[in-house]
Amino acid sequence: MTESNASWQTFVVDPESELRVETGPKEAVLIKLSLNSGTAEIFGTELAPDVEYSISPNNKLAVFSWTGCTMLVKGSPAVSYTAGETPMASYLNVHLALEAQRRDAEAFSTSENALAGPRVLVVGPSDVGKSSLCKILLNYSVKLGHAQMFADLDCTETSGLSMPGSISASVFSRVVDVEEGMGGTLVSTGTSPIVFYYGYGEPLEKAKLYSKLIGRLAEVVDAKTKSDSKVRCAGVIINTPSQFSESNGYALLTQAVEEFKVSAILVVGQERLYSDLSRQFQSNEQVSVLKLAKSGGVVSRDKAFRKAVQSAKVREYFYGTTRYPLSPFSSIVRFDDLAVRRVGESIVAPSSVMPIGYDRKAQETKIVKVESFDILLNSVLAVTHADRLEALLALSGGAISAPALTADQETSLILDKNVAGFVYV
Numbered sequence: 001m002t003e004s005n006a007s008w009q010t011f012v013v014d015p016e017s018e019l020r021v022e023t024g025p026k027e028a029v030l031i032k033l034s035l036n037s038g039t040a041e042i043f044g045t046e047l048a049p050d051v052e053y054s055i056s057p058n059n060k061l062a063v064f065s066w067t068g069c070t071m072l073v074k075g076s077p078a079v080s081y082t083a084g085e086t087p088m089a090s091y092l093n094v095h096l097a098l099e100a101q102r103r104d105a106e107a108f109s110t111s112e113n114a115l116a117g118p119r120v121l122v123v124g125p126s127d128v129g130k131s132s133l134c135k136i137l138l139n140y141s142v143k144l145g146h147a148q149m150f151a152d153l154d155c156t157e158t159s160g161l162s163m164p165g166s167i168s169a170s171v172f173s174r175v176v177d178v179e180e181g182m183g184g185t186l187v188s189t190g191t192s193p194i195v196f197y198y199g200y201g202e203p204l205e206k207a208k209l210y211s212k213l214i215g216r217l218a219e220v221v222d223a224k225t226k227s228d229s230k231v232r233c234a235g236v237i238i239n240t241p242s243q244f245s246e247s248n249g250y251a252l253l254t255q256a257v258e259e260f261k262v263s264a265i266l267v268v269g270q271e272r273l274y275s276d277l278s279r280q281f282q283s284n285e286q287v288s289v290l291k292l293a294k295s296g297g298v299v300s301r302d303k304a305f306r307k308a309v310q311s312a313k314v315r316e317y318f319y320g321t322t323r324y325p326l327s328p329f330s331s332i333v334r335f336d337d338l339a340v341r342r343v344g345e346s347i348v349a350p351s352s353v354m355p356i357g358y359d360r361k362a363q364e365t366k367i368v369k370v371e372s373f374d375i376l377l378n379s380v381l382a383v384t385h386a387d388r389l390e391a392l393l394a395l396s397g398g399a400i401s402a403p404a405l406t407a408d409q410e411t412s413l414i415l416d417k418n419v420a421g422f423v424y425v
Helices: 088-107 130-143 203-227 229-234 247-259 271-280 303-319 361-365 388-396 407-415
Strands: 002-005 008-013 017-022 029-033 052-055 060-065 069-074 079-083 119-123 148-152 166-172 194-197 236-239 264-268 288-292 341-343 367-369 380-384 419-424
Touching (some): 119 130, 130 148, 203 229, 341 407, 367 407
Antiparallel strands (some): 017 060, 380 419
């Protein structure tokens, strides 16, 4: 039900219902929870009463209320309506089951047979609400005092922790900011993610490279859980790309389950994938598979929309948001002073003209030196933590006259290191 209230539009949200809002490509929208009208949350983050929240352009969200509430909306949203059918009750049941496992892990955290918290992997096709479910489970965990590890394997994701084209992980000790999102600045999130740069739009584009980065990120996550008992007890929530639900991406899915030592797989909105996974893991008591329905408020996003949001995400990395603006600066350096590398050969000849025994997939992870500056114009480059001098000294046992790195050694050095940040050329 809606009624006019000056420049604000009023929406009465019934108990266990939600207000669904979609913003247009150019105009932001303000929302506000009416004072003393009940409680409301956005993907698990509770809204403060009588506080205005700015929802950025090209955004789609749902304001859910367990108690019922009155919401105020200001601006011109593309879509705004209330709905009573939501999957939140089933999502809450999942959270309660995970919380029971966290409590068990905490109870035995000091014993010799210390238990680990739940490691949950969310999988499903595109536009079924995987990222939204991850945020809900993450926020519910953090609100109970856990230091929750979140790993984002979706290199196409525009609401993730870092730049599109990367996979990342971070420990959250505070809920996700409504306006900033998961990829907000250190000021708003209180944490800095560890990032590995993939550099392509889809995991299957360079599957071997993506597979290697999955394994490396899993190693880092595992090391963190072993060194921090609070993180170990909280477990890990893992978001995945939609390609994992396709037949040619199934191998990457099973690799992620193995590498991250997943204990529960949540399948959203795809019966066939649920059936396949249930059959594969029916004899594995360490992995449970659960089917969840997608929300009726999930909206399909076309390529043009995704591209626009990705561009906005790149700009946000360098310039920040209206609430937390950043001030990037320009710097001129000589090309000869830089070590610029490309992962994978840019031009690969047809298999029919290649030598016998040539491994095309092996070239996907090969480091190639960039000889010309021209191809870098209007590109985003990742700045790696790889230290060439450190590697040379390690190879030579500390001798100053260290040998030059071989191609394989340089490849291993660069791919094993996470990203310090990004620059725009």
